[in-house]
Amino acid sequence: MAQYDAIVIGAGAMGGAALYQVGRRGARVLGIESLTPGHEGGSSHGATRVIRISYYEHPSYVPLVRAAMTLWRELESTAGQKLMHTTGIIEIGRPDCELIQGTLASARHHHLQHQALDAKEVMRRIPAFKLPDDFIGVWQPDGGYLEAEAGIKAHIDLALAAGAQLHTNEIVRAVEPHGTGVRVTTDRGTYEAKTAIVAAGAWAKTFFPDLPLRVTRQVLGWFKPRDPAPFAEGRFPVFMLESPHGIHYGFPLDDAGLKISKHFHLNETVDPATCERAVSAADENAIRAGIAGYLPDANGELLEAKTCLYTMTPDGDFIIDQIPSCPQIILASPCSGHGFKFAPVVGEILADLAMEGTTGHDISRFRLARFN
DSSP, X not given: OEEEEEEEEOOSHHHHHHHHHHHTTTOOEXXXXXXXXXXXXXXXXXXXXXEOSSOSSOGGGHHHHHHHHHHHHHHHHHHTSXXXXXXXXXXXXXXXXXXXXXXXXXXXXXXXOOEEEEHHHHHHHSTTOOOOTTXXXXXXXXXXXXXXXXXXXXXXXXXXXXXXXXXXXXXXXEEEEETTEEEEEESSOEEEEEEEEEOOGGGHHHHOTTSOOEEEEEXXXXXXXXXXXXXXXXXXXXXXXXXXXXEEEEOOBBTTXXXXXXXXXXXXXXXXXXXXXSOOHHHHHHHHHXXXXXXXXXXXXXXXXXXXXXXXXXXXXXXXXXXXXXXXXXXXXXXXXXXXXXXXXXXXXXXXXXXXXXXXXXXXXXXXXXXX
């Protein structure tokens, strides 16, 4: 029977980063992925993901974003490719909305570089927007976007170069304590290790059915602007906009079109194995509702749309912790629709927990005990 120091279940954004971080430490590590890395059945496809420092969800995320940015730059250098693009980010809404209140709270708490702009100034700087007089914008020059699939591939390629093994199209049936270690059973065989990292994304409840997790369906849309010039990178930054239609976000124009989506979309709970992948008129309308009045020139032809998944906790925070009854099994669900940007630092945290049993990063907010 094959023996390892660690087994990583799932090779998406978090699992791939963990595989790299464990492998680079010289450990014997196996990754097991039920499909093929970069597949479109999970949460990390669709070309790009937002990265932002002033974190509206809670100020405690800011140190982790800073650490993640450092590790993304390190990954770029090691892999020899561009993965993080700094365009700046503008977050827009009424002064009392969740997005603006939370962003300003984080910026002020951590003394982050930012500017609060009235609607006229936002429109002067970024003419694509058409905003009500009572909206404001918070500008942060350090925000931007990440290349999603390329980032996953870079982590996995470097993990393999460091000696990690990866089995693809192999389905894990069980992860169980075995003596002082773990035993992992798949549709192909059985493996043993000192520790296991479960980074299964929307399939986490397969292994931990009592977890308070809910999988929701999301839609990503790429539009053809009526006038492309105002949306070009350099003129148009990454944005988030909260309106009566929810929170919408988007990216500068690229060859695929102008990518815009609605955060949390229709908030529909689904089974990740059977959820509807086709995009409906209702899906399209949910995205258009948030841009028609605020980005009218973006409201052109829908060129392409894809579905992906959010894995939601009740409080919107991550789960990163050792299983209390079996600390040699580590659960990583950095989720709730805002996790991708943290992948490199989550990988580092998971490697710390697997190899040392502890981490220097503050993960107190992400412990399982909060659900008791």
